[in-house]
Amino acid sequence: MSLMFKKAWVLKWALNLWPPILFAGIRIVELSADYRYARVELRMRPWNKNAVGAHFGGSLFAMTDPMYMLMLMANFHGDYYVWDKMADIDYVKPGFGTLSAEFNLTEGLLEQIKHNTRDGSKYLPVLPVLVKDRDGEVVAKLNRTLYLRKKKPKK
DSSP states (O other): OOGGGSSHHHHHHHHHHSHHHHTTTEEEEEEOTTSSEEEEEEOOOGGGBOTTSSBOHHHHHHTTTTHHHHHHHHHTTTSEEEEEEEEEEEEOSOOOSOEEEEEEOOHHHHHHHHHHHTTSOEEOOEEEEEEEOTTSOEEEEEEEEEEEEEOOOOO
């Protein structure tokens, strides 16, 4: 991760101005200084509505895209390869208005990753994300699979 993004508030600011996020109506509302918690919102805009006036499914998918990868990269300080590998989404009900998703990295998860990659093996954790409406009702359930592998030390 670039030196520019060593501080969470700088990354949050940069992401909120990044065109794929900005123009999709997505906003990173909170990103903790330790990169272990984030909350993202998707606001209803004329350009992210589908044919029936609900949020376009691709926007729900996009609002969850970079968060876990960036949070893990920051927590592992460049010692790991971290990639989004795949994701699936289950649309539970139509989403209207402002939607939100939360991302949490627990100490247990970080230790699990270290344990499973200690010998140089790749590890593919599946991290769930719930997209909720203002009433807290689940609109979509996602499973984001990440690829992690510890980098070999430089000689």
